[in-house]
Amino acid sequence: MRYAKDLAEIYGVVNFLFTFAQLFAAFAVLFKMENTTLHATEATILFAGDSGDGIQLTGDQFTNTAALHGNDLSTFPNFPAEIRAPQGTLAGVSGFQIKFGSTEIYTPGDHCDMLVVMNAAALKANLKQLKAGGIIIANTEGFDAKNLRLAKYPDGVNPIEDGSLDAFRLFKIDVTKMTKATLEGSGLGTKEIDRTKNMFVLGFIYWIYNRSLETTIKFIEQKFGKRPEIVEANVKTLKAGYHYGETSETFMQRVEIKAAQIAPGNYRNINGNPATAYGLIAAAQKSGLPLFLGSYPITPASDILHELSRHKNFGVRTFQAEDEIAAITSAIGAAFGGSLAITTSSGPGIALKTEAIGLAIMLELPLVIINVQRGGPSTGLPTKTEQADLLQAIYGRNGEAPLPVIAAQSPGDCFYAVYEACRIAVEHSTPVFFLSDGYLANGAEPWEYPVSADLKPIKAVFAEALPEGEKFLPYKRDEKLARKWAVPGVKGLEHRIGGLEKEHDTGNISYDPDNHEFMVKLRAEKVERIADFIPDQQIDQGPSKGKLLVVGWGSTYGAIKTAVKAALEDGYSVAHAHIRYMNPFPKNLGELMKQYDHVLVPEMNNGQLVRLLRDKYLVPAEGFNKIKGIPFTSTELLEKIKTLA
Amino acid sequence: MSTVVNDIPVFTAKDLVTDQEVRWCPGCGDYSILKQVQTVVPELGLKREEIVFISGIGCSSRFPYYMETYGMHSIHGRATAIASGLKISRPELSVWIITGDGDSLSIGGNHFIHLLRRNIDVNILLFNNEIYGLTKGQYSPTSELGKVTKSTPMGSVDHPFNPLALVLGADGTFVARSMDRDPIHLRTILKRANAHKGSSLVEIYQNCNVFNDGAFEVFTEKSSKADETLFIEHGQPLVFGAQKDKGIVIDGFTPRVVSLNDVSANDLWIHDETDRVKAGILTRFFDDPKHGPHFPRPFGVFYAENRFTYETALNQQLEDAIAAKGPGDLDALLRGTNTWQVKG
Ligand code: SF4
Numbered sequence: 002m003r004y005a006k007d008l009a010e011i012y013g014v015v016n017f018l019f020t021f022a023q024l025f026a027a028f029a030v031l032f033k034m035e036n037t038t039l040h041a042t043e044a045t046i047l048f049a050g051d052s053g054d055g056i057q058l059t060g061d062q063f064t065n066t067a068a069l070h071g072n073d074l075s076t077f078p079n080f081p082a083e084i085r086a087p088q089g090t091l092a093g094v095s096g097f098q099i100k101f102g103s104t105e106i107y108t109p110g111d112h113c114d115m116l117v118v119m120n121a122a123a124l125k126a127n128l129k130q131l132k133a134g135g136i137i138i139a140n141t142e143g144f145d146a147k148n149l150r151l152a153k154y155p156d157g158v159n160p161i162e163d164g165s166l167d168a169f170r171l172f173k174i175d176v177t178k179m180t181k182a183t184l185e186g187s188g189l190g191t192k193e194i195d196r197t198k199n200m201f202v203l204g205f206i207y208w209i210y211n212r213s214l215e216t217t218i219k220f221i222e223q224k225f226g227k228r229p230e231i232v233e234a235n236v237k238t239l240k241a242g243y244h245y246g247e248t249s250e251t252f253m254q255r256v257e258i259k260a261a262q263i264a265p266g267n268y269r270n271i272n273g274n275p276a277t278a279y280g281l282i283a284a285a286q287k288s289g290l291p292l293f294l295g296s297y298p299i300t301p302a303s304d305i306l307h308e309l310s311r312h313k314n315f316g317v318r319t320f321q322a323e324d325e326i327a328a329i330t331s332a333i334g335a336a337f338g339g340s341l342a343i344t345t346s347s348g349p350g351i352a353l354k355t356e357a358i359g360l361a362i363m364l365e366l367p368l369v370i371i372n373v374q375r376g377g378p379s380t381g382l383p384t385k386t387e388q389a390d391l392l393q394a395i396y397g398r399n400g401e402a403p404l405p406v407i408a409a410q411s412p413g414d415c416f417y418a419v420y421e422a423c424r425i426a427v428e429h430s431t432p433v434f435f436l437s438d439g440y441l442a443n444g445a446e447p448w449e450y451p452v453s454a455d456l457k458p459i460k461a462v463f464a465e466a467l468p469e470g471e472k473f474l475p476y477k478r479d480e481k482l483a484r485k486w487a488v489p490g491v492k493g494l495e496h497r498i499g500g501l502e503k504e505h506d507t508g509n510i511s512y513d514p515d516n517h518e519f520m521v522k523l524r525a526e527k528v529e530r531i532a533d534f535i536p537d538q539q540i541d542q543g544p545s546k547g548k549l550l551v552v553g554w555g556s557t558y559g560a561i562k563t564a565v566k567a568a569l570e571d572g573y574s575v576a577h578a579h580i581r582y583m584n585p586f587p588k589n590l591g592e593l594m595k596q597y598d599h600v601l602v603p604e605m606n607n608g609q610l611v612r613l614l615r616d617k618y619l620v621p622a623e624g625f626n627k628i629k630g631i632p633f634t635s636t637e638l639l640e641k642i643k644t645l646a
Numbered sequence: 647m648s649t650v651v652n653d654i655p656v657f658t659a660k661d662l663v664t665d666q667e668v669r670w671c672p673g674c675g676d677y678s679i680l681k682q683v684q685t686v687v688p689e690l691g692l693k694r695e696e697i698v699f700i701s702g703i704g705c706s707s708r709f710p711y712y713m714e715t716y717g718m719h720s721i722h723g724r725a726t727a728i729a730s731g732l733k734i735s736r737p738e739l740s741v742w743i744i745t746g747d748g749d750s751l752s753i754g755g756n757h758f759i760h761l762l763r764r765n766i767d768v769n770i771l772l773f774n775n776e777i778y779g780l781t782k783g784q785y786s787p788t789s790e791l792g793k794v795t796k797s798t799p800m801g802s803v804d805h806p807f808n809p810l811a812l813v814l815g816a817d818g819t820f821v822a823r824s825m826d827r828d829p830i831h832l833r834t835i836l837k838r839a840n841a842h843k844g845s846s847l848v849e850i851y852q853n854c855n856v857f858n859d860g861a862f863e864v865f866t867e868k869s870s871k872a873d874e875t876l877f878i879e880h881g882q883p884l885v886f887g888a889q890k891d892k893g894i895v896i897d898g899f900t901p902r903v904v905s906l907n908d909v910s911a912n913d914l915w916i917h918d919e920t921d922r923v924k925a926g927i928l929t930r931f932f933d934d935p936k937h938g939p940h941f942p943r944p945f946g947v948f949y950a951e952n953r954f955t956y957e958t959a960l961n962q963q964l965e966d967a968i969a970a971k972g973p974g975d976l977d978a979l980l981r982g983t984n985t986w987q988v989k990g
Contacts, residue, residue, distance in 0.1 A: 069986050216984060265990030269982045279980060286976045293735050313967035315974030318735055318960060323760040327727035330720070330757075334700070334731030337718060338739070342731070360721050450985070453976040489716040489732075489739055492695040497664070497710050499719030500703075509666065510711070 038211070039256045043102025045110030046206070049127045050119025050143070051088050052081045052095040055199040060097025061445075062203055062217045067101040068270035068447050069216055071260025074101035075559060076445040077109035077632070080384040089143075089151035094126040103259040107559035109444065111634035117202065119143050121152035124160060136170045137161075138202075142177055176201045176242075183241040184234055193231070197238040204242025211255050214239055264449065271448040273412035273441035274301075277371065278308035280416040282315050284423030285341045288459035292317045293335035295328040296345045300383040301439040302373035305345045325353035329370065333357060336366040337498075339463075339488035341423060345371040348390045349380060352397075358432055359398045360500045362524065365476070365484050367426035367433075367461075369419070374438040376630045385630025386439035388555050389606035394434040395584055395613065401521045403528045405429070406583040408436040410558035413448035415441055418581060424459045429531055430483040436583070438605075440556045440632050461486060466493045476508040481534070482527035529585050538587040543569055543576025549646040550597035552622070554580045554610050557603055557633055564638035573646035580610070591618040599645045601625055603638055657694050659684040666711045675826035675852035676705060679773065680712055682829050686836045687715075690740075697740045700729045702754055704746035705780050706773035706852070723754025726761045729768050734957045740840070741768040747788040748778050751807050755787075759816040764956035765844040769836075772849045774809060777858035790934055795857075810929040810948060813847045814922070820846035821925065821949040826853060827866040831877070831945060838947055844955050865943055876931065878946035883914035886942045894941070901927055903941060917946075925949035 046063070050056045057078055067074050079096040086093035100110035115136045118124040120143025131137065139161050142148075149159055160166055161173055176198045183201075184194045200221075207214060218236055225231040246255075285292035296306040296319065310319040318340070322328040329344040336342035344354065351372045361368045374390045376382025394406045405425050409418035415437055422435040464485035467473055475496040476484050487494040496508065503520060504511035511517070542565060543550075553561045558579050565577040578593060580586065594600050594614070600622040602611040608624035615622055625641050627633055662684045670676045687697065697715040701707035703722035710717030720728050725743050733741045750758045750772055761768070777795070778784040784797040788809060792801040813821050820842040824835040832850065839846035851862040864870045872888035884894035891906045893914040901915065918924060925948045931941035 065984055069984055071986060071988065260988075263988055265988050267981070267985055267987050269985045271982075282974070282979065283976055286974070291735060293731065295731055312974060312979070313964045314971040315976075315979075316964060318964070320731065320734060320960075322727065322730075323756055326724060327730070327757050327760070330724040330727035331731030331734070333720075334728035334733075335735040336731075337698075337728070338732045338736040340735045356721055357724065360724075364718075450980045450982070453980065489698050489736065490696055492693075495695060495715050495717075497713075497717035497719060499710070500721050501719065 041102075041256055041258050042104050043100060043106065044115065044210075044256065044258060045098065045100040045113040046115045046117065047096060047098045047113040047127055047130055048117045049094055049096045049123035050140075051123070052086060052093050053088065054095070054119045055196075056095045056097050056119070059199050059203050060099060062220060063206065064099055064445050065220070065270050066207065066212045066216045067099065067210075068268070068445075070212060072101040072103065072258060073106040073261035073263050073447055074099060074270075074445070075106050075109045076100075077440065078443045079631075080443075082382070082384050087151070089120055089122055089148050091122045091126050091152060094123050096123075096127060098130070101258065103261045105261065105263065106446075107562045108632070108635055111636045117206070121148045121154060121160070125152045125154070131169060133168060134170065136172065137166060138172050138174065141173050141175055174205075179241060179245065180238055183238055187230070187234055187237075189230065189234055193234070197234050200235050200238040201242035201245070204239040204244075205246050206242075207239075208243045208246030209256055211257055214243060263447065266449040268447045269450050270445055271413050271416075271450075272304075272443060272445045273409065273415040273437055274304035274373070274443070275308050276413055276415040276448065277409075277419045277435075277437060277442075278305050278312075280419035281305075281309065281341075281343055281369070281423065282312055282317065283416070283453065283456060284420050284427075284459055285317070286315065286453065287456055288341060288423070288427055288461050290339065290341040290427070290461055292343070293332060293340035294319045294343045294345065295322050295330070295332035295335070296320070297322050297325045297328045297350060299325075299347045299350045301375055301442045302345045302347050302350075302371065304442065305371065305373070325350040326357060329354040329357040329368075330360075332368055333361055333364065333366065336361070336368050337364070337488070339486065341367065341369075341427065343369045343371065345373070347373050347375045347383075348377045348393070351390065351393060355398055358404070359400060359402050361432035362398070362402045362404055363500050363503070364498050365430045365524075367423075367430060367486070369422050369426050369433050369435055371419070371435045371437065373442045374436060382630045384439065386556065386632060387605050387628065387630060388436075388438060388557070389609065389628070391436065391554070391583065391606065391609040392612070394436060401525065403525050403584065404432050404434060405528055405531050405585065406434040406436065408555045408581055408583050409441055410555060410579055410581065412441050412444050412446050414558075416448075416451075420456065421581075424457060425531060425534075427459055427461045428483065428534075429481055429527065430486065431528065436555060438556050444556075463488065464491065464494055466491055469493075474506045474508070476503055477506050478527075482523065482530055532582075532585040532588050535582050535585075535587060537589045538578055538580065538593055540593070541577040541579050542566065544574065545576070546596040547574035547576055547646075548597065549573070549575040549599045549601060549642065550594060551575060551577045551601045551603065551638075551642065552580065552594070552610070552614065553577070553603055554583060557605065560633040560635045560638055561603060563635035564642055567635065567639050568642045568646055571643075573643065575642055575646040583610070583613075586617065591620075594618060594620050594622070599623065601641065601645055603627075603633060603641070605632065657688050659688060661694065662687060662714045664712055664714045668712050669708065670705060671856050673855040674705070675775065675854070676709070676773065678826045678829060679706075679771070679832070679850055679852060680709065682832045682836060683771070684713070686833050686840075690837070690840050692740050696738065697742070698729075698732060699742045699744055700725045700732070701744040702726075702746075702749040703780070704749045704778075705775075705854070706744055706746040707749060709744040723749055723752070724757060726750065726754055726757040726770070730757070730761055730764070730766050730956075733766050733768055734960060737767070737957045737961060743768055743770040745770065745772055747772065747774045747776060747786045747807075747809070751787045751809060751812070759812070762813060762816040762818040762845050762847065765817075765819050765953050766957055767843055767845070767955045769839045769846045770848065771836075771839075772809065772847065773852040774849050775852045775854040775858055776806075776861045777854050779854045779857050783857035789858075808929060808932045809849050810847075811926070811932070813849075814926055814929055814949060818847050818949075819844040819951040819953050820947070821929070822847065822947045823849045823851070823943075823945050825851040825862060825866060825945065827862075828945070835947065838950075842950060844951075844953060865945075874942050876942035876944045878917045878928065878944050878948070880917055880919045880947065883911055883916050885911070885914065892942075896924070896927070899923075899927065901931075901941065919947050919950045922949060922951070
């Protein structure tokens with residue numbers, strides 16, 4: 002079964018009919034020409050097609066190749082909500098946008114320069130993303146009567162034939178014919194041959210951007226190693242696509258986008274979910290604790306479960322529980338036993354875990370709760386991104402139940418942010434929320450991967466056996482107000498913990514009114530005190546005093562950074578601060594905001610951080626909100642910034 | 647206090663008593679169960695510090711506070727899931743779950759059945775009092791049909807669970823029943839449960855003398871016990887009655903109560919703990935004793951099966967992964983397979 006799915010992914014149906022002269026003309030207009038190669042600083046491509054067309058795979062391969070070429074880049078995979086949406090329909094369109102360049106890239110691009118569409122639905126769904134005068138590469142087979150009908154074009158209308166796309170540069174290619182010719186005599190069936198068509202397109206695009214085929218060939222060999230005839234067919238088609246560009250050289254210019262001038266170092270490409278998984282493994286290794294994940298499958302968090310389950314040789318135990326509640330409570334059990342315990346989910350699952358989070362707060366055990374946010378409420382928009390669970394993370398429990406909240410700002414930053422969440426959980430004996438989102442989870446960027454020796458140490462403090470006769474006090478605290486971790490197996494530390502209110506120090510059940518108020522305040526103070534152990538809030542760019550401070554959190558980082566950079570270049574008085582520590586806030590945050598006339602808080606929700614800031618600091622912060630399931634564009638942010646700076 | 651014999655520290659029932667005042671209602675069946683557990687545990691060859699009692703919410707779930715071992719009094723219905731995570735990550739520990747009929751069969755039903763099918767090596771003591779005691783007397787998922795309680799003034803219309811049939815249906819590998827009022831039997835069953843490798847489920851009939859007094863009295867009172875109960879033992883014929891003059895035969899799949907005056911003991915059903923089908927029939931000896939004719943209620947080990955445990959298999963995978971790939975190399979993981987260098 003698995004194999005069949007893989008096949009469906011890698012093959013895809015692409016069919017292009019191509020007019021060389023037209024494409025040449027388009028490139029000549031779009032890029033500055035130098036000799037026989039066009040030079041550009043950046044480009045944005047959007048691959049779109051049916052969810053079974055292998056779009057994500059094509060995008061991933063292009064991403065890896067661009068990254069290895071040294072480009073800076075940012076990607077945005079956009080999945081259809083339903084895995085098996087009917088073929089050819091608008092609901093079934095899958096997209097993958099990549100912006101790559103020789104300059105620093107912080108977002109996957111507001112609009113694309115090139116739109117590659119496998120069928121009519123993909124064109125209809127994504128045309129608005131294409132820049133004026135941009136290139137459309139269309140697969141003619143995907144524009145037959147059936148596909149046009151499924152894409153809900155009126156009877157008799159075919160956009161690639163009727164001149165309605167004249168504002169763009171349209172190129173039609175017949176890939177079917179060429180793929181068939183390439184694999185003639187290969188012994189493969191028509192269906193299997195058909196499925197290699199996306200490799201033809203990928204090869205062709207590699208040729209346009211002068212990329213090596215090596216990474217993708219290596220990938221194909223790894224993926225299909227057990228079926229040499231499939232490896233051969235895919236590699237042959239990939240090369241055919243590339244050579245097709247080459248043989249048409251007289252008609253067509255290639256585009257050169259040089260390696261980016263990014264900070265020296267060792268890089269790899271990374272997506273947010275694997276980065277999160279690696280951060281967890283790193284934290285376990287550095288703290289010397291065994292890693293336990295209790296999880297229940299949910300979009301878009303499941304990839305963390307998948308990734309961690311592959312690394313059992315790191316002593317990682319993954320437990321796919323029967324439900325979200327068992328996912329977190331099994332993790333609480335493992336935490337009690339001395340594991341670095343994690344639970345992963347998304348909004349609806351987090352809602353189910355709520356009571357158990359309260360228990361973890363009472364038990365004061367280390368636990369990291371990961372929320373890869375998606376559009377809500379309820380089932381909401383499972384495959385779309387949103388930042389609407391911040392208040393849930395901060396407040397969403399019965400009783401007075403504060404806990405630290407950490408948010409990641411980019412795919413690679415998921416590693417560091419979750420590592421920090423683990424550190425705080427272990428060193429401050431508390432459950433910690435880690436917030437990612439669908440955009441970070443699936444987005445990719447070049448990542449200067451760390452060396453393990455450079456990672457901050459994480460020190461777990463265990464209670465040790467006491468001298469005979471001395472009584473163990475499970476809720477005795479250190480200067481951080483953390484309690485020591487007393488794990489079963491240590492003689493003399495036998496003790497009972499639970500969800501009922503605890504007596505200070507002894508941990509015995511207590512209904513004493515004064516003790517309850519004392520303990521509520523103590524638990525709050527314990528979380529507040531974490532502010533003494535985290536860095537001050539930094540200004541990402543811009544002056545330390547001025548007209549406008551843009552305060553962001555989470556995955557809006559790239560868009561805000563790009564917009565603020567542009568505004569600064571245009572002479573506006575604006576700065577950007579991006580918060581990682583959502584609770585407690587860094588100690589200097591209030592003072593920092595007071596240095597500006599206005600505070601603008603862009604969020605992909607209806608205004609959540611802005612409420613926290615107003616509440617805590619009494620600043621007249623203004624929200625700027627987008628709740629469409631898609632990230633901010635830097636253009637819309639820039640426009641807003643210009644009205645205030 | 648503790649002494650050490652052959653590396654195993656010797657402790658007594660007394661060493662298992664905590665400084666917490668026991669707060670069950672006077673006369674509650676929980677007292678007897680606590681006493682039997684405290685009596686049996688020191689005889690199991692376990693180290694006290696490697697014993698963990700985990701409970702959910704309900705009267706019975708106060709239990710861990712009274713056991714001088716590691717313990718957790720958690721949240722309603724989740725003891726099974728918490729214990730699962732603990733046992734998977736610390737397989738060497740002796741993990742006991744204390745739960746009630748509301749805790750395990752109502753709010754925690756899901757975790758309960760999944761724990762059983764995974765066969766995680768824990769001991770589950772299900773205190774069944776057929777009522778919600780802690781919340782002061784609502785009917786529970788094991789209360790009989792028609793039961794009048796605070797929440798069912800006209801009688802319950804909820805068909806009750808047959809707990810052991812549910813356990814067997816969830817592929818439980820150790821299925822047993824005992825009662826608070828028979829200390830010797832309870833201690834024997836607790837020992838068997840502990841010896842079993844896998845999820846051991848012991849349903850313990852427990853009298854809630856405040857909200858459901860006498861729910862099990864036909865099984866516990868001298869006058870009726872002999873005729874209403876059937877103590878089953880592996881390899882032994884199914885015999886009961888004050889005069890040991892009644893027995894059970896099985897015709898195909900149909901059990902029948904017979905008089906030993908009519909049927910020879912050789913023709914009786916011989917209990918076989920390894921027979922899953924017959925264990926299923928035994929769990930169906932569940933008719934309401936107030937409405938005859940009926941079968942006596944069986945007590946003892948219905949079914950026991952050796953099946954691999956979840957944690958053994960998972961931890962084996964960890965070992966296999968290390969054997970195949972070597973212990974994890976963090977730097978290699980972070981580097982991945984495709985890297986490039988940007989020179990300064
Ligand atoms: S309410 Fe019933 S079960 Fe609870 S302690 Fe009292 S007698 Fe025991």
